[in-house]
Amino acid sequence: MRQIQVMRVLITLFICVSQGIATEYFQFTETGQYELINLGEVSLSGDQLGDGNEIGVFDGDLCVGAVIYNGQQGQQLQAWADDPSTSEPDGFIEGNPISFQMYLTSSDTVYQNISIEYITFPGWDTSGLFHVEEVCGVNLSYDLPSQDVSLSSNWNLMSMTVIPFEIDSVLEILTPVHSELIYVFDEQFNLIRWDGENWADGIGLWLPTEGYYVKLQNGQDFSVEGVGTIEMPFSIPVNTGWNIISFPTQDPAGQNVDDVFSEIMGSVEMIFNWNGSLYLPGGDPFVMYPGKAYLVKVTQDVILTLDETLDSGAFAEGSGANESVFRTGHFTPVWEGTPFTPMAFVLNEATWNYLDIESGDEVGIFDGNMCVGAYTVPEGGFSPGAQIPTSKNDGSGNGFTEGHVVTFRVWKENQTTEIDADILSMTDVVTGNPVPAIFSALSGVNVDIAVQPPSTPGSFNAGGGNGQVSLSWSTPSQGNYYVYVNGIPTQAIYYRIYRDGSLLIENYQSNGYTDSGLSHNTAYDYEVHAYSVVGESGLNTDSALTLPGVPVFSSTLPNYNEVILQWVDADNTGDDGVITYTMERQWSVGGFEYSEILTSNYGQYTFTDIDLLNSSEFFYRIKAHNATGFSSWSG
Template sequence: MNHRHSFLKEMRSILFRIFSAYLLIVSLCQPTATADNVFMSGATIRINPGTFVTTFQDVLVENGGMLTIDGSLILKYNFTNQNPVADLGKGTIVFSGTSPQSIVGQNILGKLVVNNPAGLDLLGNTVLYNELGLLNGTIRLGANNLTLGNQSTISGNPSASAMVVATGSGELRKSFSGTGSFTFPVGDESGKAEFTPVTVSFTTGNFATENYAGVTLKPTGYPGYSGNSLNRTWSLTQSGISGFKVDALFQYAAGDNTGNENELYCTQVEPDQLVSYNPSNVGLHQLSASGLGSFGTFTGITRIKTDITLEAGWNLFSSYVTPVDQDLKDDFQSVINKGTLKKVMDENSKTIENAGTFGGWKNNIGKLTSYEGYKVNVTAASTLSLEGLPVRLPIGIILNKGWNIISYPTASAQDAKVLLQTCIDEGRLNKVMDESGKTLENFGAFGGWKNSIGNFTPSHGYKVNVTENCVLTIPEKGTYSAVVVPEVLPGTYFKPIFVGNGTDHMNIHLVNLQSSGLRPGDEIGVFDGEYCVGSVTVGSEQITGGWVSIAASSNDELNEIPDGFTTGHPVSLQLVREGQTFLVNAAIVSGSETFEKNGSMFAQVNSLVLTDIQSNEEMAQFKCFPNPFTQEMTIEVQNPEKAEITEEICNLSGQHIKSLFKGINNGSLVLKWNGQNESGQPVAPGVYLCKVNGQTKQVIYQGNKGEH
């Protein structure tokens, strides 16, 4: 009896399932006015395990209707679910039509299979418990996410003809229960279909109950870099995963490469500045990044190399390359090893310099950044070589009120005034200076904004002073100034005491030159006492233009001997014309009358009213040669009768520097001066007086440049 009862019970169950499937098939195949199968609100339909139901019409589940799929639903047309969120069971939905199909609504499925060469459009966020079957055709995500559960796998034959197209804002997402690997079968259909999957391998991490890693891609090169790169980017995101380390592998198509594939490096381009990882695997067309602690956007970019020339003395330096190693001390290590680096300084006076026995070279600046410039002092001409990735452009550089040292992080020159025109129009720009003291500055009634810098050029830094905070935007390509800036000729008689460019200049702007009486060939020196701190030879172009600027350098206090002006000391001007030296009386129009770091003085001069510097040149019965001199000068005294001779060197203030001779002499007397004082120490380069029995001659000691 028990066996017969069990048999009858099982037969009733089988007959019920067959009858239910029959009714569903009949329902799905009935022609209607809309040619759709509609499950109205309140209706409950279930496809039992082991049951296969095929429909040749659209399927619509209205809000309030319920469809549970524990077996398989095979669709030849579209599926729409109007419920806010619907769990459709642990069964399988197969899209196997011949024209494009769509799945609409917020759906939770057990298994999704695509076997339609025309593909499937995802028109709502969809979650899979178990399996994604890619047999034939693509799944186009558009703006919607397809999320695979932590038990989900990929089946079928993922390829360019069977993949997930994630080129919109919608992501292919995968949940993880712990560490492990997963390959996202993604690609694009832009033009030729390309299968470019991404594999992520979590080696450590904390995984929340609800977590995912997501992927999108774009079949285009990375914007902001026009060099050799890859026409493909992948963006990885995550939620609910913390403290992780992950390796990422990116498969690209051979046709994605736009240059030399051997020079490609896997590069993270978002969210921060570019970070370079492993070189490309050319044979497999793969990029890889190991040990990632965060996600972002990745592509392949070629590293570039640049050699930056540093002059002896001070330089303003920046880089359009983000080095692989961004530690600024490491970047300068070759210059340190050469023994020529003296100091690196940022705009906040933080430094890299040698602390000697107190710890050697110390880096108080940190990393090289793409928006900052740096002051660099070297004892001899040097080359700084950097290798890395180009700075992402455009870049917005924040200018803080006051002085800034900014970078110019692009490989092409651009007009300085055009770049800063917005700050000018806003009334916020005060002054711009390059490393040699040339300026972009407002001359007011004497010509408005004048640009003696011309173009910002690669690898240089610039000092910018603003009255209020503002932003300077550096584009990848901008306006190049073809205007030739009149060359400022250095002086030959007045030799400044600084080496190279100098630093923290004060600009002496002489204006209204047409009425000054100055002539082409006149040489003007700027003096702090006896020290020449800047000079210029006036040219015809300056006379015609009506102005000339002299950059006077400040004392950098790196040596005991001054190599520039001292702040607060009075500014004095001297002029040499036809071998005769004069003091120049300047009428200050605006600016400081005393020396000021980074300051400006606008002045008018009248060379028709000059004060001769009394040196009794014509009366002096002795010769000084060579004059100027660098190492040693010869003084010849003609004394036909026996007499007492006193010969000494003084500064322009008359202070004693060096006694050369004191005693009785009859006939010619030949003496030498090597530029040293009584203590045997080198004096600062500058103008001195050679005195013989009250007669004087001006002599110019240029000094050994390498010692100052």
């Protein structure tokens, strides 16, 4: 049906030739001889070309005819042949290939390499070559270059590699994702957001030199048509301080960051890429990919010039650049995708019991109980310089808060253990100066961490008592961590206690212990040491002598004006300490109570109390003493 309609149009055209309207952009010479070209369908990226645009026919680089397109099938144009009487070529050469160009007035852009479909009709030439006094019919089409954009949930850093077609603003570019769009920021932190009724656009016009932070509720892919790619070389003004720059190159393989910035490297302080990796001049480079955006800090105003060499018609397409290398198996950062105004941690040392952490082990960075960054040791083991990006909280609880304390944890894969880690040092990546362990956006720090075995418990004391010894010690200053199971912390350190070389108790977690059921006046040797899942401490030792037991009177023999007293030590009394005794007499006279210490530091088991009043009643009690102290009084 379509071919019949085209034929009807072209029959009419064959009878009546339209001269068209003089073109403004394409310039040509009318020489007197021509080939008649009938225009069928003319499309731009699948849609009919709008009226007012120009179509030119070319022999190589020479325009030999043109019309202002009226938007209808059936329009004609004439391709003028060369006038051999002139010294310069002013028309087509018989038998040369026919080509077309389009001029889009709205964007002041010329498109070459137009696709041509020759229409088959009796008597019409379909050779694709110029012939005087011949007639041909063509359908013309051109597909605008486009950029495929893949945005993940949460934050993204994006830029354009094409000049958007009939779109002026960042908000319009993002029209396909409006249903998922939360925020857009530019480098001045101007904001696009939904105010409840309409989009509040604080950014306005799209700038090809700038990159943009874009936050989506859910990830989405879309395509942006362009009037053309952004031509190279391309200059980007980079101002002192932080910038979000575009990277509008076309090669999907990207370019090394050190190559891109080589001419202005002396002014570069640091660069963050889309996944939070940090580049410092002279350091390991990452690859910059087209369509991404980059955070660049410079020490002075400079001009960055981008350039690349590509085959004609090559345009940037998707790459593997969206896959983050910082996802881990155990630790799960609260953010995903692109970190928002990141802080990079360059891990130069990470040890477990003084040895490097191993393949499969993980390092997590925490703000309180919130994981804001993570890293897994790859196969082959840990290498100094591993980077861990963290993301700042954008107000939705999805990252660190500036000024909060930085803490580290380690997941030990072969022990399935999550545990705190010590920060041994933290220095600024640029100056090398020590910095406090607090979060600061758009910065980088070198950091050394360690998970260490507990140090030897300090202040160990063994104190003898009545048939018991009380032990106390201080918590080790090193290795005093928490272990986490499902986010619930428990103390990492345990203690073992030995008495006289034999294990008394283990898996013990208090800082004091009472060893009871012991013999009296007996010396005991104690050892305490700490241990955790990481390793063991050294031993701390102390000794204690138990108190003597309460002496027991074996006989009291009253005599004339005297009483003879005898006693024995309590059962289970050892001979490790020298025992002496103190004795007291109690009596009453005329309603008054009296007492008197008869002897102290006495070393015998018998004592005679003399010069007593006859017919008086006396009461006696005794207690024992050794180097540790006194027993209780006898009853």
